[in-house]
Amino acid sequence: MKALFAFVVIVVCAGCDQGSAPAVAPQQADPAVSAVAVPALVTPAEFTKSAREAASADGTYRVKWEAIGGVIPDAEPFAIAVGVARADGKALTADVRVSVDAEMPHHGHGMNLVPQVERRGNDPYFIASGLLFHMSGRWVLAVDVTESGVTERAQWYVDIE
16 A cells, blocks of 8 residues: 555656746845835725635634735736734734735745735734735735734635736
8 A cells, every 4th residue: 555655646746847947045025126105004995896805714814905006017026905803803912913925836936025014003904015926827825814822824816817
Protein backbone atom coordinates (compact mmCIF):
# COMPACT_ATOMS: atom_id res chain seq x y z
CA MET A 1 0.00 0.00 0.00
CA LYS A 2 2.84 2.40 0.87
CA ALA A 3 4.46 1.69 -2.51
CA LEU A 4 1.19 2.52 -4.31
CA PHE A 5 0.86 5.77 -2.35
CA ALA A 6 4.46 6.74 -3.15
CA PHE A 7 3.87 5.98 -6.85
CA VAL A 8 0.71 8.13 -6.90
CA VAL A 9 2.54 11.01 -5.19
CA ILE A 10 5.40 10.80 -7.69
CA VAL A 11 3.04 10.69 -10.68
CA VAL A 12 0.91 13.55 -9.41
CA CYS A 13 3.88 15.72 -8.47
CA ALA A 14 5.68 15.06 -11.74
CA GLY A 15 3.31 17.44 -13.51
CA CYS A 16 3.29 20.10 -10.80
CA ASP A 17 6.01 22.34 -12.19
CA GLN A 18 4.62 23.44 -15.51
CA GLY A 19 6.65 26.55 -16.15
CA SER A 20 5.72 28.34 -12.95
CA ALA A 21 7.50 31.57 -12.20
CA PRO A 22 10.70 31.32 -10.16
CA ALA A 23 10.34 32.04 -6.47
CA VAL A 24 10.95 35.68 -5.65
CA ALA A 25 11.20 36.90 -2.07
CA PRO A 26 8.44 39.43 -1.29
CA GLN A 27 9.64 42.98 -0.71
CA GLN A 28 8.23 45.67 1.52
CA ALA A 29 6.10 48.07 -0.48
CA ASP A 30 8.01 51.15 -1.54
CA PRO A 31 5.85 54.13 -0.51
CA ALA A 32 6.96 56.05 -3.60
CA VAL A 33 5.88 53.21 -5.88
CA SER A 34 2.76 52.07 -4.07
CA ALA A 35 1.33 55.52 -3.36
CA VAL A 36 -2.39 55.42 -4.02
CA ALA A 37 -4.86 58.20 -3.36
CA VAL A 38 -6.51 57.08 -0.12
CA PRO A 39 -9.62 58.76 1.25
CA ALA A 40 -9.32 60.43 4.64
CA LEU A 41 -11.88 58.06 6.14
CA VAL A 42 -13.63 54.94 4.96
CA THR A 43 -17.07 54.32 6.40
CA PRO A 44 -19.83 51.82 5.56
CA ALA A 45 -21.53 54.46 3.43
CA GLU A 46 -18.42 54.70 1.25
CA PHE A 47 -18.47 51.02 0.25
CA THR A 48 -20.31 50.56 -3.04
CA LYS A 49 -22.45 47.65 -4.17
CA SER A 50 -19.34 46.13 -5.76
CA ALA A 51 -17.71 45.64 -2.32
CA ARG A 52 -17.14 41.97 -1.54
CA GLU A 53 -18.10 40.51 1.82
CA ALA A 54 -17.55 37.14 3.52
CA ALA A 55 -17.52 35.53 6.94
CA SER A 56 -14.19 34.60 8.49
CA ALA A 57 -13.36 30.89 8.74
CA ASP A 58 -14.96 30.37 12.17
CA GLY A 59 -17.73 32.91 11.57
CA THR A 60 -16.58 35.37 14.23
CA TYR A 61 -16.22 38.27 11.77
CA ARG A 62 -17.88 39.73 8.70
CA VAL A 63 -15.19 41.21 6.47
CA LYS A 64 -15.85 43.55 3.55
CA TRP A 65 -13.33 44.93 1.07
CA GLU A 66 -13.25 47.06 -2.04
CA ALA A 67 -10.51 48.39 -4.29
CA ILE A 68 -10.05 52.12 -3.73
CA GLY A 69 -11.08 53.76 -6.96
CA GLY A 70 -13.37 50.82 -7.76
CA VAL A 71 -11.05 48.75 -9.93
CA ILE A 72 -7.87 46.75 -9.52
CA PRO A 73 -5.37 48.17 -12.03
CA ASP A 74 -3.46 45.93 -14.39
CA ALA A 75 0.01 45.19 -12.93
CA GLU A 76 0.11 48.41 -10.88
CA PRO A 77 0.08 48.93 -7.10
CA PHE A 78 -3.31 49.54 -5.58
CA ALA A 79 -5.04 49.87 -2.21
CA ILE A 80 -8.19 48.40 -0.73
CA ALA A 81 -10.56 49.57 1.96
CA VAL A 82 -11.41 46.85 4.49
CA GLY A 83 -14.26 46.84 6.99
CA VAL A 84 -14.43 44.34 9.86
CA ALA A 85 -17.37 43.67 12.16
CA ARG A 86 -17.96 41.00 14.77
CA ALA A 87 -20.85 38.71 13.87
CA ASP A 88 -22.10 38.88 17.47
CA GLY A 89 -22.43 42.67 17.23
CA LYS A 90 -19.79 43.41 19.90
CA ALA A 91 -17.22 46.13 19.27
CA LEU A 92 -13.75 45.12 18.15
CA THR A 93 -11.11 45.31 20.88
CA ALA A 94 -8.39 47.96 20.73
CA ASP A 95 -5.77 45.30 19.96
CA VAL A 96 -7.43 44.10 16.73
CA ARG A 97 -5.01 43.78 13.80
CA VAL A 98 -5.71 43.17 10.14
CA SER A 99 -3.28 41.82 7.57
CA VAL A 100 -3.83 41.35 3.85
CA ASP A 101 -2.11 39.01 1.43
CA ALA A 102 -2.78 37.33 -1.90
CA GLU A 103 -1.50 34.34 -3.76
CA MET A 104 -1.95 32.53 -7.05
CA PRO A 105 -2.48 28.92 -5.96
CA HIS A 106 -2.34 27.58 -9.53
CA HIS A 107 1.08 29.17 -10.01
CA GLY A 108 2.48 28.51 -6.55
CA HIS A 109 3.41 32.10 -5.71
CA GLY A 110 2.08 35.21 -4.05
CA MET A 111 2.58 38.92 -4.47
CA ASN A 112 6.03 40.44 -4.79
CA LEU A 113 5.12 43.17 -2.28
CA VAL A 114 3.99 43.01 1.34
CA PRO A 115 0.99 45.31 1.81
CA GLN A 116 0.91 47.82 4.66
CA VAL A 117 -2.33 48.04 6.67
CA GLU A 118 -3.42 51.14 8.55
CA ARG A 119 -6.38 51.33 10.91
CA ARG A 120 -8.49 54.46 10.59
CA GLY A 121 -8.74 55.76 14.17
CA ASN A 122 -10.69 53.46 16.48
CA ASP A 123 -13.18 52.65 13.74
CA PRO A 124 -13.33 49.11 12.33
CA TYR A 125 -12.05 50.30 8.95
CA PHE A 126 -8.62 49.74 7.50
CA ILE A 127 -6.66 50.70 4.40
CA ALA A 128 -4.29 48.14 2.89
CA SER A 129 -1.89 49.74 0.42
CA GLY A 130 0.92 48.33 -1.66
CA LEU A 131 -0.98 45.39 -3.16
CA LEU A 132 0.17 44.34 -6.61
CA PHE A 133 -1.36 41.62 -8.77
CA HIS A 134 1.55 41.47 -11.19
CA MET A 135 0.01 39.00 -13.62
CA SER A 136 -3.38 37.94 -14.92
CA GLY A 137 -5.13 34.86 -13.62
CA ARG A 138 -6.90 33.72 -10.46
CA TRP A 139 -5.70 35.22 -7.18
CA VAL A 140 -6.88 34.40 -3.67
CA LEU A 141 -7.12 37.54 -1.56
CA ALA A 142 -6.93 36.86 2.19
CA VAL A 143 -7.76 39.17 5.07
CA ASP A 144 -6.60 37.95 8.48
CA VAL A 145 -8.24 39.45 11.56
CA THR A 146 -6.31 38.99 14.82
CA GLU A 147 -8.03 39.92 18.06
CA SER A 148 -6.92 38.96 21.57
CA GLY A 149 -4.28 36.65 20.11
CA VAL A 150 -6.68 34.65 17.87
CA THR A 151 -6.55 34.93 14.08
CA GLU A 152 -9.33 34.15 11.61
CA ARG A 153 -9.16 34.45 7.85
CA ALA A 154 -11.69 35.54 5.25
CA GLN A 155 -10.79 34.99 1.62
CA TRP A 156 -12.05 35.54 -1.91
CA TYR A 157 -11.17 34.53 -5.45
CA VAL A 158 -10.19 37.53 -7.58
CA ASP A 159 -9.88 36.93 -11.31
CA ILE A 160 -7.58 39.34 -13.14
CA GLU A 161 -7.86 39.37 -16.92
